[in-house]
Amino acid sequence: MPNENASAKKLINTGSISFQFIVFIGLLLVVLLVMLNIFPYVSTRDAVYQEKEKAMESQASMLASALTGLERPDEENVAEVLRLLDMQGYERVTIADKAGSAVYDSDGGGSRDGVEPDLLTALSGKTVFRSVFRDESFHSSYAIPIGNHKSITGAVFLRENDAERGKILHELQVQIRALSIVIAIAALVMAGVYGTTVLGKLRQLSNAIRVVSGGDYKYRIAVSGKDELAELSREFNELTARLEDTERQRRRFVSDASHELKTPLASIRLLADSIVQTENMDVETMREFVSDIGNEAERLQHMTEDLLSLSRMDDDIQIVPEPVDVKKATLDAINLLRPVAAEKQVTLNAELDDGCLVLATKDNMHHIVFNLLENAVKYNFPEGSVTAKLHKEGDTVQLTVEDTGVGIPEDERYNIFGRFYRIDKARSREAGGSGLGLSIVHDAVKAHGGSIAVGANEPRGSRFIVSFPAYKG
Ligand SMILES: Nc1ncnc2c1ncn2[C@@H]1O[C@H](COP(=O)(O)OP(=O)(O)OP(=O)(O)O)[C@@H](O)[C@H]1O
Ligand SMILES: [Mg+2]
The missing domain is CATH 3.30.450.20 (PAS domain)
Structure with a gap:
């Protein structure tokens, strides 16, 4: 009996649009x-x-x-x-x-x-x-x-x-009655045809939603006409395309991240196995192997820290910005990079104006300045130079980082802000990079209402220009 009830309910669904x-x-x-x-x-x-x-x-x-x-x-x-x-x-x-x-x-x-x-x-x-x-x-x-x-x-x-x-x-009464029957039949036929078309489109849409929510982001509705339902279908297709894109990015990110983490882990295992399996390994070699393990572990640590920073920014957690002195952040970063620069024989120059305040978090500002300067040193030649410039321009604070290094080809300038993207994988890897630095810079700059641009430096190298809305006390 309850079954019969249920099937009757299904047959006449009083909540359905067709019934209404x-x-x-x-x-x-x-x-x-x-x-x-x-x-x-x-x-x-x-x-x-x-x-x-x-x-x-x-x-x-x-x-x-x-x-x-x-x-x-x-x-x-x-x-x-x-x-x-x-x-x-x-x-x-x-x-x-x-x-x-x-x-x-x-x-x-x-x-x-x-x-x-x-x-x-x-x-x-x-x-x-x-x-x-x-x-x-x-x-x-x-x-x-x-x-x-x-x-x-x-x-x-x-x-x-x-x-x-x-x-x-x-x-007259009889004629009106006959006319009423004709009108009723015609109206019902027309409503039936119209209703079937409209409901068919609605059913197509709800079917598409079911398919897409089942995970098939490639699914698209065949749109025809210009009515509201066609518009809705078009918007649904656009939404699905965006979902597909996000899903693709997510998959690529996961696969890139696992790949990046796999390599240092494999090295660590290999080095550890060699130590264990080599009998009578001399102390010098062992020290070298252990130091390599340490380096790989440090790489892993950096990478996980970077990934954490990115995911924190993705989460859109409400940050509480404060006025940050960009000059101080830049000088701190330069001081941190001095040993690396000295090792690479790269000169660090600074032309920094006072009073350049920006509403941001100290952490994000450090990520921005440090990553840009680190890249400028890393992708440089011996005897090269890096110049950081800071000044106010109208309502904005502008930070420029120039280097005389390898430069960035024009067709790569858009890609370098992508996660795990490196132009010269071998070179960057050798320099210890994982391709996350500039994505962090990009996301942090955006989080504080700024913009970033990249171009060529004269006569060679690259130039990054970051603009922030200036803090007006
Ligand atoms: N100043 C620069 N000059 C030349 N190439 C650069 C410069 N900055 C970045 N690049 C290129 O852009 C790529 C991405 O830079 P990014 O900072 O995101 O990654 P990374 O430096 O390789 O690694 P990480 O910063 O995560 O340690 C680099 O691999 C490098 O090829
Ligand atoms: Mg970098």
Whole structure:
């Protein structure tokens, strides 16, 4: 039993758009058709009532005033008056005297229906008109007093049965009903066709969402037309394309990261195995191997620290920036890099203006300045130089790092900010790099509303320019 219920529910899903659509169209049709059936019918019928009242009033008044002249109305002289007035077509004509008894009745002396109650009302000085549309015919009656309101001498009663007009109204009703059926069928067919098309598109969209949320980011909807649903489908396709892109980046990042971590780990294992397996290894070689293990471990440490910095920035954690003195950050970085620069015989120059404050975190500012300067030293030649310049330009603080090193080919300038991207893998690896430095710089600069550009230095080398909104105390 519960199963049957469930399947019935599935068959008529009252929450579905198709059900709502059908109910809406159905209600709209009912309201429209009821109005179409009632309105013309009622107004035509009322017009006939009015016309009847007017016609019967004039004939009844004429008859009443003709009868006022008679001293004693009886069957004979009333029949004469009726003949003179040429009043035909009435189903019943009754004339009553002051006392309310019929002196003339076309219906045979009132024997069948008795005296009409309306006649009695007319004797009290009121006129009474009635008209109903029944059995495809208009049944109307009119009762009017004879004489004036001071002396009422009798009353006239007319009854008419107009089947001709009744038939016209009935035919109108039948035609409207037929028209309603045609309209209802046409509207339902059109709604069905339209609904199927729209619902088909909606179903296609919901199907696509199911497929994509199942992990198939390549799926696209075939879009046609320019309506809102087509627009929605187009936006869905764009969203899916972005998802696909993000997913691709994520996969590449994971595979790059594992690859980068695998290499130093493999070296460490190899070195450790050699130490263990080589009997009587001399102290000097062992020291060298252990020192290599130390270097690889340091590389791993750097890489994991870099990855952590990147993931912290990705997480969009609300950072609390503070005014940071860029000159101080630059001088600190230069001091840290002095030993490496000296080893590579690279000169470090600084032309730094005071008062260059930027809203940032000290950590991020250090990452930015240190990575740029480190690269400038790392990818340099002996006897080369690195120059850091800092100055204010309008509302911005501009930091420039120039070097006389290997330079960056123009077609690589966009790529170098990607994660794990290195131009010369062998050279960078030898220099201990993993290709994360510039991605950290890029993300940190963006996090503080800045921008970064890279170009060539004259006569050789590269130039990085970072602009930040200046902090205005
Ligand atoms: N000043 C520069 N001159 C020449 N090439 C550069 C310079 N800075 C960066 N590059 C190139 O861009 C690549 C990416 O730089 P990035 O700082 O991201 O990585 P890395 O220096 O290789 O490693 P990491 O900074 O993570 O230790 C480098 O491998 C290098 O090829
Ligand atoms: Mg670097």
